[in-house]
Amino acid sequence: MGSSPQATGLRTRNSRKSKKPPFERRVTRYCVLLAIPGVVVTGVLVWLQAWALETKIVLLGAEVLLCLLIGAALHDYIVRPLQTLANVVGALREEDFSFRARMAVPEDALGELSLEINELADLLAQNRTGALEAAALVQRVVEEVEIPIFTFDPLQRLRLVNSAGEKLLQKSSQDLLGRTATELGVQDFLTCENETLVSFSFAGGARWFVRRSAFRREGIPHTLVVLSDVSRALREEERRAWQRLIRVIGHELNNSLTPIKSIAGSLHARLTQTTLGAEERCDFERGLEIIENRAASLNRFLQAYRRLAQMPPPVMTECAISMLVKRVSAVENRVTVEVIPGPEVVLAADPDQLEQMLINLLRNAAEAVLEVGLPTPGSNGSAANARQSRSPITLTWNMEEKDLLLTIEDSGTGLMNPGNAFVPFYTTKPEGSGIGLILSRQICEAHGGSLELTNRPDQRGCIARILLPTITGTSKNLSVEGKSQAGQPQV
Numbered sequence: 114m115g116s117s118p119q120a121t122g123l124r125t126r127n128s129r130k131s132k133k134p135p136f137e138r139r140v141t142r143y144c145v146l147l148a149i150p151g152v153v154v155t156g157v158l159v160w161l162q163a164w165a166l167e168t169k170i171v172l173l174g175a176e177v178l179l180c181l182l183i184g185a186a187l188h189d190y191i192v193r194p195l196q197t198l199a200n201v202v203g204a205l206r207e208e209d210f211s212f213r214a215r216m217a218v219p220e221d222a223l224g225e226l227s228l229e230i231n232e233l234a235d236l237l238a239q240n241r242t243g244a245l246e247a248a249a250l251v252q253r254v255v256e257e258v259e260i261p262i263f264t265f266d267p268l269q270r271l272r273l274v275n276s277a278g279e280k281l282l283q284k285s286s287q288d289l290l291g292r293t294a295t296e297l298g299v300q301d302f303l304t305c306e307n308e309t310l311v312s313f314s315f316a317g318g319a320r321w322f323v324r325r326s327a328f329r330r331e332g333i334p335h336t337l338v339v340l341s342d343v344s345r346a347l348r349e350e351e352r353r354a355w356q357r358l359i360r361v362i363g364h365e366l367n368n369s370l371t372p373i374k375s376i377a378g379s380l381h382a383r384l385t386q387t388t389l390g391a392e393e394r395c396d397f398e399r400g401l402e403i404i405e406n407r408a409a410s411l412n413r414f415l416q417a418y419r420r421l422a423q424m425p426p427p428v429m430t431e432c433a434i435s436m437l438v439k440r441v442s443a444v445e446n447r448v449t450v451e452v453i454p455g456p457e458v459v460l461a462a463d464p465d466q467l468e469q470m471l472i473n474l475l476r477n478a479a480e481a482v483l484e485v486g487l488p489t490p491g492s493n494g495s496a497a498n499a500r501q502s503r504s505p506i507t508l509t510w511n512m513e514e515k516d517l518l519l520t521i522e523d524s525g526t527g528l529m530n531p532g533n534a535f536v537p538f539y540t541t542k543p544e545g546s547g548i549g550l551i552l553s554r555q556i557c558e559a560h561g562g563s564l565e566l567t568n569r570p571d572q573r574g575c576i577a578r579i580l581l582p583t584i585t586g587t588s589k590n591l592s593v594e595g596k597s598q599a600g601q602p603q604v
Contacts, residue, residue, distance in 0.1 A: 137192050144184035152180060194223055201230055210238035261340040266333065269294045269303060281340070302338045310343065320344045349558075370408050377405040427463030427559050434458045434510055434517060441471040442508060448479045451504035455511045458583050462560050470553040470564075474521050474577050477549060478506045481525025481575060512583075516562070519579040527568045527575050557581070 134142075152173075159172050194216055204212040213234060214227035255262055261278035265271055274282075274289050282289060282297065294300045305311050307325045322341040327334055381401045384394060435457060442450040460467075482505040510519045550566070557564040562581040569576055 136195075137188070140188050140191050141184070144187055148180040148184060152176060194227075198227065198230055201234065205234055205237055208241060210234050210241065260342075263299070263302060263338040263340075264330075265294060265303065265336045265338065267335075269300075271297065272330075272335065278340075302340075303336065320347060366411065370412050374405055374408040374412075377401050377408065381405065427466050427556070429461050429463060432460050432462055432464045432467070434460055434519075437464060437467060437471070438508060438510070438519075441468055441475065444472055445475045445479050445506075448482050448505050450475060451507045453507060453509035455509055458510070458512070458517050460517065460581060460583055462581065466556045467560070470556040470579075471519075471521075473549045473553045474579075475506065475508070478521055478523035478525060478575065478577070481527070482506065482523050484526050485524075485573070513580065515583065517581045517583045519577075519581065521577040521579075522569065522574060524572065524574040527573055528566060 133139075155176055156173050159169050162169070164172075197216075198214055201212045201214050204210070213231050216224055217227035217231050218224035219228065255275045258275070259277050261281045262273070262275045263271060263278055264273040270291055270293050271289055274286055279286055279289065282299070289297065294303055301311060302323065303325070305323055307323065309323060310320050311323050312320050320343055322343050324339045324341070326337045326339075328337055329335065381398065384397055384401075387394070435454060437460075438452055442452050505525075506521065506523045508519070508521050510517055512518070554564040557579055560581055562579060564580075565578045567576050567578075568574070
């Protein structure tokens with residue numbers, strides 16, 4: 114294939130440029146050419162004089178030496194400033210903005226060039242500072258947001274992860290960066306449909322909204338993955354839907370239950386005025402009693418569900434977690450509740466709602482323990498059974514970063530179907546209503562916290578983890594609410 118005329122002309126110009134001598138050599142040549150006519154004329158005039166030969170040679174030598182000195186000074190005066198400016202430009206190319214040209218004076222050709230280079234250096238320094246500050250701000254924002262952010266290169270290797278992403282994957286950035294998405298078990302980030310809801314097994318079954326976008330870094334295409342935990346928002350919408358449904362159903366059922374119960378009571382009272390036989394009267398009384406009892410039971414059932422739809426917002430006050438735990442653990446007397454004290458922590462919470470939440474969780478734990486029975490210390494002669502008999506339920510708390518982590522462990526049956534634990538109206542108990550756990554999580558989330566239920570990994574039983582925000586990590590001056598209960602006996 115033949116080359117284009119533009120390429121041929123470019124090569125010709127480059128070859129011509131490469132044949133030209135350096136700028137310093139050309140300056141030297143011009144200086145020599147400038148001095149030659151004067152030296153020749155002066156030499157001829159000196160030689161024609163009737164002077165001694167030694168005098169002529171000294172004069173000519175002095176003239177040549179003076180021309181060399183003037184030429185060297187002119188060469189240095191022309192080349193040195195250009196070399197200085199080249200060094201300044203080279204420093205700018207290396208992103209070193211500390212150098213400046215000294216000959217920056219106005220109304221001078223070389224000074225104007227120096228001024229322009231200095232202004233360019235100032236502009237580049239400002240742009241560099243702004244870029245560094247913007248990059249630092251972006252990095253800070255990425256680290257502070259509670260949304261997991263990941264970037265992958267074309268080979269699906271992880272190149273960037275923020276602290277929320279490290280927390281999600283439960284590994285540090287040193288262990289994550291450079292590994293492929295398949296090795297990390299997050300290939301679904303890149304294969305799932307963009308802007309969809311996805312559940313990841315390593316995230317405890319939470320639902321995440323996945324957004325992907327492409328960008329270039331150093332000319333190489335990368336993939337940006339941003340995850341948004343929408344589980345709480347979806348649960349809130351689900352709770353509102355249940356509340357609306359409960360209100361509608363409750364209204365309709367009340368409109369029917371009230372006359373049914375009233376009519377059943379009136380008919381039962383009028384039976385005494387009838388002339389029915391004993392057997393027929395017994396059948397009528399039994400039927401009306403069933404109608405009346407079932408109507409009353411259905412009304413109580415409905416009122417229990419209304420609690421889920423009409424729970425008031427929490428009234429925040431300062432309360433000490435130690436006092437709160439002592440009061441709650443004293444309520445459960447069917448099984449032993451062992452309280453393992455943690456650090457003294459002050460919460461901004463509604464004590465009544467928190468007590469109701471902890472009472473619900475302790476009641477569930479106690480009922481699970483009673484289902485399997487309480488082992489005695491000598492049942493199998495093992496120390497493990499002895500420990501379980503002494504403390505089938507343990508309650509403790511600790512600090513996790515800036516939040517309080519309350520943990521309730523039991524040695525009961527555990528969760529048979531963890532996915533349905535927080536489904537409203539779902540229960541495995543014969544007399545359960547199915548709102549205790551969902552009400553507890555609703556209370557916890559209203560306080561800005563979270564509630565998680567999992568089976569114990571080491572043995573049979575369940576673990577409830579409650580995460581709540583705190584006012585202070587440790588406090589010697591407890592709130593008034595905590596002091597007022599200091600006289601209660603310790604459990």
